[in-house]
Each structure stands twice: as C-alpha cells, then as structure tokens.
Amino acid sequence: MNTLTTGIPQCLEVLASAKTIIITTHQNPDGDAIGSALGLYHFAVNRGIKATIINFSPTPANLQFLPAAHGIEVYTPESHDALIAAADAICILDLNSINRIQTMGDAVLASPAVKVLIDHHQNPTIDAGVMVVDTDSTSTCELIFRIIDASGLGFSPESAMSIYTGIMTDTGGFRYPRTDAEIFQMAGRLLDYGADPVAIAENVFNSSPFSRTVLLGKALGSLTLSYGGKLSVMTVTADDFLQTNALEEDTEGFVSHTLSITGVVMGILFVEFPGKNAIKISIRSKGDVRANDLAGEINGGGHLNAAAGRMYNRSLEDVRAEVVEKAVKYVV
Numbered sequence: 001m002n003t004l005t006t007g008i009p010q011c012l013e014v015l016a017s018a019k020t021i022i023i024t025t026h027q028n029p030d031g032d033a034i035g036s037a038l039g040l041y042h043f044a045v046n047r048g049i050k051a052t053i054i055n056f057s058p059t060p061a062n063l064q065f066l067p068a069a070h071g072i073e074v075y076t077p078e079s080h081d082a083l084i085a086a087a088d089a090i091c092i093l094d095l096n097s098i099n100r101i102q103t104m105g106d107a108v109l110a111s112p113a114v115k116v117l118i119d120h121h122q123n124p125t126i127d128a129g130v131m132v133v134d135t136d137s138t139s140t141c142e143l144i145f146r147i148i149d150a151s152g153l154g155f156s157p158e159s160a161m162s163i164y165t166g167i168m169t170d171t172g173g174f175r176y177p178r179t180d181a182e183i184f185q186m187a188g189r190l191l192d193y194g195a196d197p198v199a200i201a202e203n204v205f206n207s208s209p210f211s212r213t214v215l216l217g218k219a220l221g222s223l224t225l226s227y228g229g230k231l232s233v234m235t236v237t238a239d240d241f242l243q244t245n246a247l248e249e250d251t252e253g254f255v256s257h258t259l260s261i262t263g264v265v266m267g268i269l270f271v272e273f274p275g276k277n278a279i280k281i282s283i284r285s286k287g288d289v290r291a292n293d294l295a296g297e298i299n300g301g302g303h304l305n306a307a308a309g310r311m312y313n314r315s316l317e318d319v320r321a322e323v324v325e326k327a328v329k330y331v332v
C-alpha cells in the first residue's frame, strides 16, 4: 500500500487548519514510535498548533533525552478523554491496528476529530480520514520526514533529532534491508538541520542500566540452534527478570542477537513476563524468509523480516515447542 502522493498533501492541509491536535503511537513504544511522535510534535508546535502527545505506555528511559520527551503524557481516561474528543485532528503513528493503543482506542475512535494515520506496517486495519501509509518505508520517521519536507518549511533541530532517531533504530543502525542511498541522503539532511548522530547513538544504544546487560547475559546463555543451524532461539524467563531486577522493556533489541550467528536465517525470542500469563514472541529473519507469516500463524504480525506476537495462558515450554515446530517450513 502506498498513499504518499495523496496522503501527504492531505496531511499538510489538515495541519494547516488544525488548532489542536493529539499525537499518539503504539504501546511499548520504540525509537521510531517516539521519534515520529516528537518529530511531528515539534513541527506542529512551531506552526502554532497546540499539540499533545498521549501514549498508552510510558516513554522508555533511553529515549527520554529527546527534546520534549518529558512532556509526553501517559493516557488515563479522566485526564485525556475530553481532550481527545475536542481535538481537531488525531495523528496515529507507527501502528496498523487500533488494538496497539489498547484502552485509548475507544476514545480515539469516538472522537469526531480527523484521524491521520502515518505508518509503514503491512495491512492497516484503521480507516482513517487521511492515510500516509507506505509499507516500503524504513520507518514512520521516514514518512514524517517526507511530510515536513513537502511543507517546504524545513526542519527544526528538535524535529531533525527526533526523526533521525527513528530512522536509525528502525534500520537497525543503517544495516537492515532498505538502507539505501535515499535514506542516507535523508539522514544527511537531518544532520544539516541539527541532528547529532554520535550523541543520538550514544543515548539510544549505550545507556543501558547494568541490570539490562546482566539480563542480556542470561538471554545469550539460553541460545539454542535448530534445523541444521538455520533457526536460533533465545529465551528470557520470568525468573530471569526476578533475578536481575531488569524491566520488561529491557529486552528491547535482544532479538537482534539471534541473527548474529553464521548460517542462521531466522531468530525467535520468547519472553515470559512475570505474573502476566503472557509470552511475547519476537521473530527476526534474513532475506526472503517470512517472519511476518510465522507471526501471522500465532495472531501476530509485522514486517517481512521483523514481526511479533503474543500467546496467553500457556507455559513457556509449550509455546516455544509449538512456535519452533511451526517455524520449520520457513527456514528449511
């Protein structure tokens, strides 16, 4: 799906007449989610729009260095439903299903505000008045770049920094497929507008609490190979969290280690959250090995090479056995 040529001018039209907007992104936000929200936020505020970012989940610690990140609000119906109902526009970023904003979804859908969906995931199921959806984009931040660029107003340093962050994280530090000349040109222009790539990488990648690195050690120790070394499996148990005092969000990025082994074409991370009866399954793959199709088999979804799902009220062993068995047809 590609709605760039129609969606971008429509999006700019909405922003040209809106006085108040809400910006929101998915639960457990990553660099692209927070980066795109803040990139758009700074653009809007600089144009005199009253913008508020409201998310279901708090902002991860390693993204709080971004300008205005501390002003991002965590959704409660009492504080925000009236604001959501009264907004001129609601910009929904980096998600393809309203479930990804959890309990905030009802208030968003009920609001008469124009909905603007800006996303790069496959199969969007949100029927927004304005859609800027391109599944070939590296990131939602790339789409925010295109929108602001099309406005002709240029980028503030705050906006540039935020957008660069999401492009960097969603391309795995400029390593994943679709890291092409155009994305480097965009990144280069963001540097010209004030993004500092060294400071951003330092903040995002090199500012973990010690407990996270200890948890990573346990996760690396759990690695196993299947199917002649083509599938690698990593597991983080509820016990690992309790022993290390690490947080759920600390497993962000762990799954990339599954693909760092020669010969592996698919990696799966199973995370058992303490006291939640839920197992999170993150899937990564190389080339045309379809991570999203495997995720689809467990009611999850995502991109060709990066996808995820959750399974509930089952033991970790049980879930792992079933998913590993399902993976065989993708890797062999």
Ligand SMILES: [Mn+2]
Pocket (backbone or CB within 6 Å): 032, 033, 094, 120, 138, 139, 140, 170
């Ligand atoms: Mn994204």
